[in-house]
Amino acid sequence: MPLTFSERPKIAASSGPDGRGELKIYENLDDLATDFADYVAQLSELSVKERGVFSVALSGGSIISLMRKLCEAPYNRTVDWTKWYVFWADERVVAKNHADSNYKLAKDGILSKVPVLSSHVHSINDNLSAEEAAEGYEFILRQLVKSRTVDVLESRDCPKFDLIILGMGPDGHVASLFPGHPAVDQREDWVTYITDSPKAPPERITFTLPVINSAANVAIVVTGEAKATAVHRAIDAAPEELEAAAIPARMVQPTDGKLVWFLDRSAASKLHCVPFEGDFCA
Numbered sequence: 001m002p003l004t005f006s007e008r009p010k011i012a013a014s015s016g017p018d019g020r021g022e023l024k025i026y027e028n029l030d031d032l033a034t035d036f037a038d039y040v041a042q043l044s045e046l047s048v049k050e051r052g053v054f055s056v057a058l059s060g061g062s063i064i065s066l067m068r069k070l071c072e073a074p075y076n077r078t079v080d081w082t083k084w085y086v087f088w089a090d091e092r093v094v095a096k097n098h099a100d101s102n103y104k105l106a107k108d109g110i111l112s113k114v115p116v117l118s119s120h121v122h123s124i125n126d127n128l129s130a131e132e133a134a135e136g137y138e139f140i141l142r143q144l145v146k147s148r149t150v151d152v153l154e155s156r157d158c159p160k161f162d163l164i165i166l167g168m169g170p171d172g173h174v175a176s177l178f179p180g181h182p183a184v185d186q187r188e189d190w191v192t193y194i195t196d197s198p199k200a201p202p203e204r205i206t207f208t209l210p211v212i213n214s215a216a217n218v219a220i221v222v223t224g225e226a227k228a229t230a231v232h233r234a235i236d237a238a239p240e241e242l243e244a245a246a247i248p249a250r251m252v253q254p255t256d257g258k259l260v261w262f263l264d265r266s267a268a269s270k271l272h273c274v275p276f277e278g279d280f281c282a
């Protein structure tokens, strides 16, 4: 049996300044992946117990490989996968079997290895333009909110996912919300699109910030030295340190949900709010 959640070696677990989430920092990727699997499995169990479903939105990139432990014992047996409803916080507008597809990445990495029901996996229609794909995805979401498959944030007309899992780029983008891009300021639509992504491929659909910030839980999973500056700017840079446009990762502040950062030591190396001496394990 794996170590219990609190026994597993973390370097530090603390809360970011101004309540900007809980920080979990790990010496290595294996410890991060193990704890992350535990975190997702616990949220799934809680959501299924409370609502009978677990609605989760994935991103692309390295988070899928960091979710690999969910496909192994004990999670492949203990998680009630048939209650999962899977969405994408962002998706590239390419064919679903294209190497750039986040759907393909998740299917190959996780969904083909666990008994999630294919009818519960909601990928974009890959025969449409970016604009049409975003409209179509939002339509599906609105239907599932009506059926309460995806809960709704009472205070706002917004879907309330049980968990949204985000990666972050070295520029501080999350999902396909890039610094300075008008999509970051979209407050009406639930899903928008871009055709000029600075990260290839150019055409993508993406959840807007109101949807991300309406989630019951948001996990941002970031590893590697290349992202350390963006992690600092997102979590504990003083406002005067930031250029005009706050980076999108800093704008992830769930309305009444919980934000947790899963970081390896390299990605956390420029944080000022977490000294590395001693063990902050909770």
Ligand SMILES: O=C(O)[C@H](O)[C@@H](O)[C@H](O)[C@H](O)COP(=O)(O)O
Binding pocket: 059, 060, 061, 062, 063, 090, 091, 092, 102, 166, 167, 168, 169, 173, 174, 175, 176, 199
């Ligand atoms: O479609 C995408 O590209 C992603 O959703 C994007 O937001 C990704 O999560 C980050 O760029 C981090 O990617 P890495 O973890 O692979 O660096």
